Amino acid sequence: xxxxxxxxxxxxxxxxxxxxxxxxxxxxxxxxxxxxxxxxxxxxxxxxxxxxxxxxxxxxxxxxxxxxxxxxxxxxxxxxxxxxxxxxxxxxxxxxxxxxxxxxxxxxxxxxxxxxxxxxxxxxxxxxxxxxxxxxxxxxxxxxxxxxxxxxxxxxxxxxxxxxxxxxxxxxxxxxxxxxxxxxxxxxxxxxxxxxxxxxxxxxxxxxxxxxxxxxxxxxxxxxxxxxxxxxxxxxxxxxxxxxxxxxxxxxxxxxxxxxxxxxxxxxxxxxxxxxxxxxxxxxxxxxxxxxxxxxxxxxxxxxxxxxxxxxxxxxxxxxxxxxxxxx
Amino acid sequence: xxxxxxxxxxxxxxxxxxxxxxxxxxxxxxxxxxxxxxxxxxxxxxxxxxxxxxxxxxxxxxxxxxxxxxxxxxxxxxxxxxxxxxxxxxxxxxxxxxxxxxxxxxxxxxxxxxxxxxxxxxxxxxxxxxxxxxxxxxxxxxxxxxxxxxxxxxxxxxxxxxxxxxxxxxxxxxxxxxxxxxxxxxxxxxxxxxxxxxxxxxxxxxxxxxxxxxxxxxxxxxxxxxxxxxxxxxxxxxxxxxxxxxxxxxxxxxxxxxxxxxxxxxxxxxxxxxxxxxxxxxxxxxxxxxxxxxxxxxxxxxxxxxxxxxxxxxxxxxxxxxxxxxxx
Numbered sequence: 001x002x003x004x005x006x007x008x009x010x011x012x013x014x015x016x017x018x019x020x021x022x023x024x025x026x027x028x029x030x031x032x033x034x035x036x037x038x039x040x041x042x043x044x045x046x047x048x049x050x051x052x053x054x055x056x057x058x059x060x061x062x063x064x065x066x067x068x069x070x071x072x073x074x075x076x077x078x079x080x081x082x083x084x085x086x087x088x089x090x091x092x093x094x095x096x097x098x099x100x101x102x103x104x105x106x107x108x109x110x111x112x113x114x115x116x117x118x119x120x121x122x123x124x125x126x127x128x129x130x131x132x133x134x135x136x137x138x139x140x141x142x143x144x145x146x147x148x149x150x151x152x153x154x155x156x157x158x159x160x161x162x163x164x165x166x167x168x169x170x171x172x173x174x175x176x177x178x179x180x181x182x183x184x185x186x187x188x189x190x191x192x193x194x195x196x197x198x199x200x201x202x203x204x205x206x207x208x209x210x211x212x213x214x215x216x217x218x219x220x221x222x223x224x225x226x227x228x229x230x231x232x233x234x235x236x237x238x239x240x241x242x243x244x245x246x247x248x249x250x251x252x253x254x255x256x257x258x259x260x261x262x263x264x265x266x267x268x269x270x271x272x273x274x275x276x277x278x279x280x281x282x283x284x285x286x287x288x289x290x291x292x293x294x295x296x297x298x299x300x301x302x303x304x305x306x307x308x309x310x311x312x313x314x315x316x317x318x319x320x321x322x323x324x325x326x327x328x
Numbered sequence: 329x330x331x332x333x334x335x336x337x338x339x340x341x342x343x344x345x346x347x348x349x350x351x352x353x354x355x356x357x358x359x360x361x362x363x364x365x366x367x368x369x370x371x372x373x374x375x376x377x378x379x380x381x382x383x384x385x386x387x388x389x390x391x392x393x394x395x396x397x398x399x400x401x402x403x404x405x406x407x408x409x410x411x412x413x414x415x416x417x418x419x420x421x422x423x424x425x426x427x428x429x430x431x432x433x434x435x436x437x438x439x440x441x442x443x444x445x446x447x448x449x450x451x452x453x454x455x456x457x458x459x460x461x462x463x464x465x466x467x468x469x470x471x472x473x474x475x476x477x478x479x480x481x482x483x484x485x486x487x488x489x490x491x492x493x494x495x496x497x498x499x500x501x502x503x504x505x506x507x508x509x510x511x512x513x514x515x516x517x518x519x520x521x522x523x524x525x526x527x528x529x530x531x532x533x534x535x536x537x538x539x540x541x542x543x544x545x546x547x548x549x550x551x552x553x554x555x556x557x558x559x560x561x562x563x564x565x566x567x568x569x570x571x572x573x574x575x576x577x578x579x580x581x582x583x584x585x586x587x588x589x590x591x592x593x594x595x596x597x598x599x600x601x602x603x604x605x606x607x608x609x610x611x612x613x614x615x616x617x618x619x620x621x622x623x624x625x626x627x628x629x630x631x632x633x634x635x636x637x638x639x640x641x642x643x644x645x646x647x648x649x650x651x652x653x654x655x656x
Contacts, residue, residue: 002519004600006559022618055595231342263592264591265383265385268333270344270346274342299593300592302628327621
């Protein structure tokens with residue numbers, strides 16, 4: 001296992017220390033927790049709390065800051081944070097206007113965030129929750145009932161963060177989220193699996209000439225293992241799946257995310273983005289915004305995912321609103 | 329070779345197309361060249377042009393924009409752009425106040441950028457140049473007389489970009505650069521070598537339990553191959569080398585960069601940053617700013633580099649000046 005780490009059991013704590021060291025002008029860690037919270041919280045602004053297992057960096061701590069998340073809660077690698085930890089995140093984030101929990105759809109996350117919501121409500125904090133299930137690759141999965149939450153979650157962070165900053169109420173932010181989530185769909189491909197430090201070997205094995213469509217960000221099985229395809233062929237497959245899922249119609253507007261899964265060079269992400277562009281040229285839809293980079297990773301997994309969001313109302317404006325976080 | 333590409337010979341052209349697609353509100357490509365130039369150029373502002381071989385993304389096109397580079401010129405993978413291409417970059421960038429070329433110290437880059445400077449001067453454009461040689465790992469190297477230019481180059485882009493935006497003249501920006509460059513020093517470690525698409529196999533081979541200190545960003549040999557060390561041990565080695573090179577003195581102020589080499593998860597970069605912090609606690613110096621991330625990569629190389637810049641005057645302010653580029 002070639003990793004720049006110390007004790008595998010300490011990776012999350014040491015990562016959080018390094019993250020705070022590098023960004024101490026903007027964020028702090030709630031003592032004795034795995035909660036990263038922004039320093040410049042605004043009284044009366046709806047707070048957004050997200051998180052989940054570690055290993056998806058820059059998600060979620062890299063998105064903590066003005067215009068995006070108020071706090072991020074990190075569990076151990078690929079493991080949900082406990083309800084107590086999420087509760088600490090809620091308490092640190094709340095500025096009197098209530099807290100929205102943005103949860104990726106994994107059974108452990110949903111259960112623990114929901115329990116934290118109840119605990120916080122018992123302490124008098126108003127809490128709403130939103131479960132993101134954007135991965136169209138498979139129905140149900142190793143750790144999930146229904147569809148998994150993956151890179152599209154970042155779009156929820158960005159747009160709802162902008163909405164909260166604009167002064168929307170908790171009810172309004174939650175309603176916007178409820179409208180937004182069904183309009184976000186993602187699908188990915190992996191060339192290699194991730195290696196969890198405490199496990200020491202990849203979550204599954206792909207031969208030198210193999211890749212797999214639809215792998216999850218915790219190495220959950222995808223829908224088709226095949227010989228290595230070109231970027232153009234991969235774009236054809238992934239755009240095709242999204243096209244079928246959305247049923248592209250005339251004059252629809254979309255936003256687009258190409259997400260590197262951790263070990264994929266930016267060069268390849270841009271080559272893939274170009275192939276996606278070529279595929280989409282044949283479609284009647286208009287792409288309003290695009291973003292390329294490592295946003296929701298899976299440790300050292302080599303691969304990419306593609307996310308589309310079907311836009312309504314002023315969602316593109318929310319996307320372009322200014323943001324001050326570490327990794328945008 | 330597990331890469332998301334099409335024809336290996338087309339990777340640079342397709343990457344640039346994908347980059348412009350994703351960032352067309354901010355940048356454009358000069359037709360029939362490998363030059364990326366910002367759209368919002370300011371008349372009368374000194375222009376900064378950098379570049380070199382491709383494979384170091386986000387360097388250099390990811391740093392094109394307000395407050396940083398005016399244009400970036402990309403050669404083939406790990407290959408200098410031709411003088412003609414650099415000339416196109418100079419012509420596209422110049423806003424009447426002259427152009428500063430920021431060159432990483434590789435023989436091919438220095439030669440081709442210098443030739444372009446002469447060609448541009450013959451066309452009446454005022455051009456200065458600055459060669460960055462921050463890598464203290466080795467003297468002379470495979471493609472270099474003297475020290476190699478690596479991740480510290482990004483500090484030059486940032487600070488001189490801020491200086492140009494503040495309205496300094498070409499002479500003043502060049503003088504600032506001459507003062508800045510000798511105060512920037514870097515050193516890295518590689519767990520794996522990069523694979524150039526047209527070559528199809530890694531530039532060198534490290535066994536499963538091996539790593540190498542001081543490897544260059546084109547897989548040039550380092551100074552010591554050893555068994556895999558912990559992050560803490562790597563930090564001890566790299567900070568020790570930088571300490572010796574700078575001869576740390578009381579009350580000196582520094583900026584710090586932890587740079588991922590392409591395939592290194594952000595988690596590991598932050599763990600390493602924490603170990604660097606612990607090493608530096610024993611030193612009399614003060615760290616004014618820190619940044620962690622993939623800034624000057626080497627395709628899919630797994631490893632990190634550490635850069636320190638010894639600060640003078642208002643250099644920390646230049647670091648914090650606002651910037652609008654794709655990858656900061």
